[in-house]
Amino acid sequence: MSDLPDRRLNAYRTDLAEERLRGVVEASNYVSGSPGLICVPVVQLRARPELECGTDTELLLGETVHVLDTSGGWAWVKADFDGYVGYVPDYAISPVVRSLTHIVTAPRTFVYSEPDLRFPTVQALSMGNRIAVIDERDTRGTRYFLLEGGQAIIANHCAEAGAPLSGDYVSIAARFLETPYLWGGRSGFGIDCSGLVQLSMMMTGRSAPRDTDMQAKGLGTEISHDDLRRGDLVFWKGHVAIMEDDKTLLHANGHTMSVSREGLEDAIKRIGWLYDQPTGYRRP
Structure with a gap:
C-alpha cells in the first residue's frame, strides 16, 4: 500500500492497527488499546521492540498511553500527549491509571526514603514527571511532599498538576543549560x-509536536529572519533552536553535546557548512 501514514503518529502493522485506521491501512485486526500509565521516571520509546534500535523519543513518569499490544517483554503503545507510537519495555507500564496530583518542576530532583535530606535517595526524577502526593511534612524548615510508602520529595521542586509554571517557555528552556x-x-x-522545545x-501549558520536522510544519506561524524575537524558533534541516532574544538562541546541540547559548549569526555560520x-x- 502506498502513501502510508506517518508511522511515528499512526500505529499499524500487518497484523494489528489502531481502530481509527480501519479503512486507511490493511491489518488483520484493529484495536482501540487499553489505558496505561508510565511508572518509571524516564523510558525510551523505540520504533522496534529491540534494545539495539535507536531511541525515537522518551516517555515520562505519570504520562498516559494506550497499550495496543504486549509481547516478548515489550509493550506497543501510543502516547496520549503527542500521539507518538513505539515500543517500551512492558515493566514501564502500569495498567492502573492513578490520580496524579503534582508535576516535578525542577530539571532534576530526588525522591528520599523519608522526609529528610539526610536519608537515602530512592530514585531521581525529571522535570515533567507526575506524582501522587498524599501528605506533607516539615523537617528542619524544609517542606516535603509525602508519596506512597512514606517516601518524600522536596515540595518546592513540584507544582500542582495542571498549573502552568509561567507563560514564558524560554525561561523554562534556559533552566536546562548544560x-x-x-x-x-x-x-x-x-x-x-x-x-527541549516540547x-x-x-x-507552560502549551503543546508542541515532538520532532523537528513536525514543529517546522505546524507549530505556530511562519515569520522572517528580520522579525525574530524572544520565543521564536529557528529551523535547520534536522535541528531547531529557541531565540532567547533577537540575537541569541538556546538549543540542545551535538556541537557542545549540551544545551547551550549561542549567538544567532555565529550558529548560522557554524552550522551552515554541514546543514546549509x-x-x-516560526513564532509558536
Missing part, C-alpha cells in the same frame, strides 16, 4: 533540540 545532549532525549537527564512548552542555511523561522 544538560547533556541526548538523541531522542526528553528529560532533565538528557535532551535533544526538539525535546518539554519547555509543556511546562536555516530552512525557516
Whole structure:
C-alpha cells in the first residue's frame, strides 16, 4: 500500500492497527488499546521492540498511553500527549491509571526514603514527571511532599498538576543549560533540540509536536529572519533552536553535546557548512 501514514503518529502493522485506521491501512485486526500509565521516571520509546534500535523519543513518569499490544517483554503503545507510537519495555507500564496530583518542576530532583535530606535517595526524577502526593511534612524548615510508602520529595521542586509554571517557555528552556545532549532525549537527564522545545512548552501549558520536522510544519506561524524575537524558533534541516532574544538562541546541540547559548549569526555560520542555511523561522 502506498502513501502510508506517518508511522511515528499512526500505529499499524500487518497484523494489528489502531481502530481509527480501519479503512486507511490493511491489518488483520484493529484495536482501540487499553489505558496505561508510565511508572518509571524516564523510558525510551523505540520504533522496534529491540534494545539495539535507536531511541525515537522518551516517555515520562505519570504520562498516559494506550497499550495496543504486549509481547516478548515489550509493550506497543501510543502516547496520549503527542500521539507518538513505539515500543517500551512492558515493566514501564502500569495498567492502573492513578490520580496524579503534582508535576516535578525542577530539571532534576530526588525522591528520599523519608522526609529528610539526610536519608537515602530512592530514585531521581525529571522535570515533567507526575506524582501522587498524599501528605506533607516539615523537617528542619524544609517542606516535603509525602508519596506512597512514606517516601518524600522536596515540595518546592513540584507544582500542582495542571498549573502552568509561567507563560514564558524560554525561561523554562534556559533552566536546562548544560544538560547533556541526548538523541531522542526528553528529560532533565538528557535532551535533544526538539525535546527541549516540547518539554519547555509543556511546562507552560502549551503543546508542541515532538520532532523537528513536525514543529517546522505546524507549530505556530511562519515569520522572517528580520522579525525574530524572544520565543521564536529557528529551523535547520534536522535541528531547531529557541531565540532567547533577537540575537541569541538556546538549543540542545551535538556541537557542545549540551544545551547551550549561542549567538544567532555565529550558529548560522557554524552550522551552515554541514546543514546549509536555516530552512525557516516560526513564532509558536
